[in-house]
Amino acid sequence: QTEEEEVVAATDGIKQILETGTIPNASSPPPPTTASPETAPEEEEKVEETTNPRAHFATHHSGHLHEFAPRIVVVGVGGAGGNAVNNMIARNLQGVDFLALNTDAQHLSTTLTDNRL
Structure with a gap:
């Protein structure tokens, strides 16, 4: 892998953690990277909103966060x-x-x- 591919893979992994709360591994499919060009502006905004860490933690149960304290x-x-x-x-x-x-x-x-x- 090139350095650029490693950066993209790391970014995708971080997105998966923020969106699903799960750690990516070889058996899990990669998360979607970006909105397609055909995506409507409203959908692009929605994708951006779900990758916001604050929005993620505000809408998801944070009972398991004590494990990371x-x-x-x-x-x-x-x-x-x-x-x-x-x-x-x-x-x-x-x-x-x-x-x-x-x-x-x-x-x-x-x-x-x-x-x-």
Whole structure:
């Protein structure tokens, strides 16, 4: 495949993901690439609208999107790292796991997370 063909294939794959929510593979037929020249203007507009990611997610059930949610872990190392972790916890940073690492047991005991090493 030429580089141009690879770009077209990648673009078609992205369109398939956005339109159907499925990942393309060798056994699935490729999605339609563009509107044909005979297509009426209204139909072209409709095709463009369905490839808009925002429109796709607004009209489709997004219950499976939690599978793609990132897991964020903040690791504070040493005294300054422990202080940074405490600061983030004090500011109620949500959706983040905290871990404090320190060789100074006394300072480690002052961290606000239960995840200490």
